Amino acid sequence: MTRTHLTTIAAVFSLGIALPVQAENIDHVRQLLSTRQCANCELSSAGLVLAQLSGANLAGANLAGANLSQANLAGADLTNANLAGASLSGANLAGAKLTNANIQGADLTRSYLVGADLTGTQIETAAIHGAVGLPTSAGNAEMFYQMAMEAGKRRQYETAIANFNQALVRKPDSAPALIGRAMARLELGDQKGAIQDSEQAAALFDRQGDAANAKSAVALAQGLKNPPDQQRRGNNFGQSLINVVGGLLQMFLTR
Structure with a gap:
């Protein structure tokens, strides 16, 4: 079967954060x-790359704009800390307390968050691509759905699938997330997975009273199972599928 290129899945998820310019307190x-031990310390814009801070007390500290990339903050207390715009890329935050911390615009990509307490944080405003161990209580289905759509736009289909999975963990009855995952799987050559997701989405759409999209999802599954003989060997199969799911794609772009 000729692989289809359903690359019209697209969404824009961007955040611009303006931060005040401050310098860290060297003594702190x-x-x-x-x-x-540095509770309530002034550490804004501090350079703390690879810093060994396991178990550190940073409750209430101002770390806005600080560079904590790859720092070891396992078990650290960051309760009420200001981490707005801070880089925590690749940081070890296992078991860290981030209760009510301000992580607006923070970079948590590829960070390790197993056992971290993110109660009261606005994870939706942080960059979390590739973060490991993100609690299921953190974030919402819509956030991960938009991240998946953005990854699909960039043709990063593995990333898209990972984010669709996160969306489905938080909202198992999300038919749009299933369809999106089906398309990403199809791009990666996983026809069986795409069919399964399409069929599940069709059942959910039907159960939710969305007859039009249920019909489109069924048509997608059937098209994947039994592509027309004249299109199996040609280049029209992908276009045929795009026509079948056009309504579904339009729904994605407006949600």
Whole structure:
């Protein structure tokens, strides 16, 4: 079967954060590195790349714009800390307390969050691509759905699938997420998975009273199972599927 290129899935998820320009308090930086006790410290814009801060007390600290990339913050107390715009890319935050922390615009990509407490944080405003161990209580289905759509636009289909999975963990009855995952799987050559997702989506659409999209999802599944003989070997099969799911794609772009 000729692979289809359903690359019209697209969404824009962007966030621009303006942060005040401040400098860290050098004495506070030294205190943190020597004692790991720096509650309510002024550490904005501090350079703390690879810093060994496991178990550190940073409750209430101002770390806005700080660079904590690949820092070890396992078990650290960051309760009420200001991490707006901070880089925590690749940081170890296992078991860290981030209760009510401000992580607006923070970079948590590829961070390790197993056991972290994110109660009261607005994870929706942070970059979390590739984060490991993100609690299911963090974020919502809509956020991960939009992230999946953005990844699909960039043709990063594995990433799209991972985010659709997260959306479905939080909202198992999300038929749009199933259809989106079906299309991403199809792009990766997983026809069986695409059929399964399409059929499940059709059942959910039907159960939710969305007859038009249920019909489109059924048509997609049937088209994948039994492509017309004259199109199996040609280049028209992908276009045929696009026509079948045109209504579904339009729905994605408006949700």
